[in-house]
Amino acid sequence: MLLFVSNVRRLGHTLHTDGRCWIIGLAIETEKLSKIYTHDANGQPVGLIDLSLVVEEGQIFGLLGPNGSGKTTTLKLLLGLIFPTAGRGQVFGQPLGSNTYKQRIGFLPEGPYFYEHLNGVELLQFYGSLFGMGGSALSARIEELLKLVGMWDRRFIRVRDYSRGMRQRIGVAQALINDPDLLFLDELTSGLDPIGVVDMHHLLTDLRDMGKTLFVCSHLLKDMEPLCDRVIILNRGKECRTGTVDELLRVADQVRLVLSNWSDELKTRLATSAADCEVADKQLICHFQDQSQALAAATIAVEAGAVIEDLGARRRTLEEVFIEAVGGEEPCDQSSE
Ligand SMILES: Nc1ncnc2c1ncn2[C@@H]1O[C@H](COP(=O)(O)OP(=O)(O)OP(=O)(O)O)[C@@H](O)[C@H]1O
Ligand SMILES: [Mg+2]
Incomplete structure (x- = not known):
């Protein structure tokens, strides 16, 4: 039985044909999700240990913690890029790694690499083609996204001439090319100046207002404080604090x-x-x-x-x-x- 949480009454639920239960209105749920890569000199596990979390649809959810605390590991597990050593999880009601939910998600990795010789339009054409998109529908989508991330006027500049802020903007656009319902963003504001950070906040809150769910990982607490609806703080692979930002700060x-x-x-x-x-x-x-x-x-x-x-x-x-x-x-x- 894959019923992990107690908030069924508030969110409603549905029974899968095989008897598993999924809470309608949840984007992500994990139960004691673990990825132990190795053990350190003191015999302590390294990676992610027993993470249980619930992300409701339409939230900006922050996974916070210092370097090496397990944020990217969590992200990779949720994306199905690596597999847990213990525990389990679901994204949109599908088990981790399932191809079904991958059509509904977008991902911007930390420090993304893009082909340097492409300009913004060409880059998005490339990512659109990976999703089988083309023709006028793709052109319209590219225009919409470049305007959304504030890159339309700079669409013919090549990636090699991008500032860090421009890279992050085009990165968000590529993560949105398939119009995903859930967006994973790893260290989005890292290296951005204060104006760049505020711009990103506006962009992310606009996306939430469009009904998207955002899962953001960061070690930059100050950047995340005004942005996130709910956060988990990790340290050395373990959950330390969970709650709405308001609950944690009061x-x-x-x-x-x-x-x-x-x-x-x-x-x-x-x-x-x-x-x-x-x-x-x-x-x-x-x-x-x-x-x-x-x-x-x-x-x-x-x-x-x-x-x-x-x-x-x-x-x-x-x-x-x-x-x-x-x-x-x-x-x-x-x-x-
Ligand atoms: N493939 C791997 N093999 C072995 N250990 C790994 C592997 N990937 C990550 N680790 C270790 O797991 C721990 C968590 O790493 P992770 O990259 O998830 O942290 P993070 O919170 O994203 O850190 P950062 O803020 O630096 O991005 C670290 O101690 C890291 O060294
Ligand atoms: Mg990381």
């Missing part, structure tokens, strides 16, 4: 008050009711265990002449969550979960 119910124009006297007064107070960039930042304490403190602060710069739920950065999760001796520090 610090259990604490409220944050940020003040400018504050005095030492006010700081001393607020510190008596705050969980902690610190000064950063000339601002006083205090955290409170509940909303009523924070509101009382805000009133005191305004009466004392301070200016409220921010008042709301306390949030960490994904980088802080990541360091907390992977910082210890063990692959994953579960202590604060």
